[in-house]
Amino acid sequence: MEGDQPIYDDYKLNEAMEFAKKANSYVMNDELLQAVKLYTKSIELCPNEHRFCINRTLCYIKMDYIFLALNDINRAIELEPTNSKCFFIRSKIFKILNEYEMAEKDLQKAANLDPTCEEIMDEINHLKKSGQDNYLLKDRLSGYNLNDKTYYKIKVNFHLIHAPNLPTNLWNYHGIRIENLNPKISIETICSNFNLFGDIIDVKRVGRLTAYNTFIFYENPVTPMFTIAYFQNRIDEELCAKEWKTFKPMKLYFAPTDNQNELKFFRPKYPIQNSQECYYWRTTSCNLNNHCSKWHIVANKNIDTQIWMKEKTCDQFNNKK
Numbered sequence: 305m306e307g308d309q310p311i312y313d314d315y316k317l318n319e320a321m322e323f324a325k326k327a328n329s330y331v332m333n334d335e336l337l338q339a340v341k342l343y344t345k346s347i348e349l350c351p352n353e354h355r356f357c358i359n360r361t362l363c364y365i366k367m368d369y370i371f372l373a374l375n376d377i378n379r380a381i382e383l384e385p386t387n388s389k390c391f392f393i394r395s396k397i398f399k400i401l402n403e404y405e406m407a408e409k410d411l412q413k414a415a416n417l418d419p420t421c422e423e424i425m426d427e428i429n430h431l432k433k434s435g436q437d438n439y440l441l442k443d444r445l446s447g448y449n450l451n452d453k454t455y456y457k458i459k460v461n462f463h464l465i466h467a468p469n470l471p472t473n474l475w476n477y478h479g480i481r482i483e484n485l486n487p488k489i490s491i492e493t494i495c496s497n498f499n500l501f502g503d504i505i506d507v508k509r510v511g512r513l514t515a516y517n518t519f520i521f522y523e524n525p526v527t528p529m530f531t532i533a534y535f536q537n538r539i540d541e542e543l544c545a546k547e548w549k550t551f552k553p554m555k556l557y558f559a560p561t562d563n564q565n566e567l568k569f570f571r572p573k574y575p576i577q578n579s580q581e582c583y584y585w586r587t588t589s590c591n592l593n594n595h596c597s598k599w600h601i602v603a604n605k606n607i608d609t610q611i612w613m614k615e616k617t618c619d620q621f622n623n624k625k
């Protein structure tokens with residue numbers, strides 16, 4: 305052995321290698337707990353051998369014991385600070401923990417240590433994209449008191465939506481209104497389709513068949529944002545109503561729940577924190593087009609339109625006549 309390598313007596317190292325070999329075969333059969341037990345014995349015999357730490361890290365990651373994994377890989381890096389694989393593995397752990405900046409730093413270190421590794425370069429490119437989405441997710445969700453289940457559902461299904469399609473829920477509506485759903489589909493079908501981003505509290509259907517509106521109520525203002533982003537303008541043969549032979553795309557809007565009395569039939573134009581956004585663009589529509597001094601955000605077009613607004617506009621129009 306070279307002078308700067310950790311020195312064990314051969315007997316201990318051989319024994320540790322034997323345990324590790326057995327552990328490897330457990331890993332192959334997906335018996336991770338057994339494998340962890342044996343790697344632990346290897347580590348106890350040779351605490352300065354980074355390879356055993358790496359192996360146990362990989363088991364912990366698979367078992368979802370992320371902090372134990374982090375602990376082991378930190379130890380491995382301490383022992384072997386020039387090993388690109390260690391940094392690569394730790395970047396994966398940081399990614400699972402949503403620590404994208406740390407993940408990026410580790411990937412960069414891995415790339416510096418091993419500039420020709422394609423796997424590392426692929427991961428760097430991949431992280432750039434998912435990292436941006438994730439910042440957005442954190443940004444949108446912070447400040448809302450979501451329960452764990454809702455948070456989990458949004459996180460798991462976040463990849464289904466395209467981030468620029470996310471509307472902002474200025475009024476914190478807890479409900480949505482959908483036009484063009486087939487009036488014949490059952491409430492069960494509605495519930496099983498529209499609970500992707502949070503549990504449904506109530507479903508109501510109102511109106512004549514020609515102007516059918518389905519209201520879905522959730523328990524928070526975030527689930528409506530994601531649900532709208534996912535379903536807006538979507539054509540689904542199971543869910544959509546037909547006109548002649550063509551399915552009509554869904555149109556979704558924010559809507560107050562029965563409890564949100566203050567938002568039901570009336571509300572001030574802007575929330576207290578005055579908005580730079582065009583109220584008319586968000587509701588019935590803005591006639592100024594490009595000349596409007598306020599923001600027209602594509603994802604928010606008509607998003608706050610309520611049924612009573614349409615009626616009101618029609619009434620005003622008729623009275624003027």
Ligand SMILES: [Zn+2]
Binds near residue numbers: 582590593597600
């Ligand atoms: Zn405008």
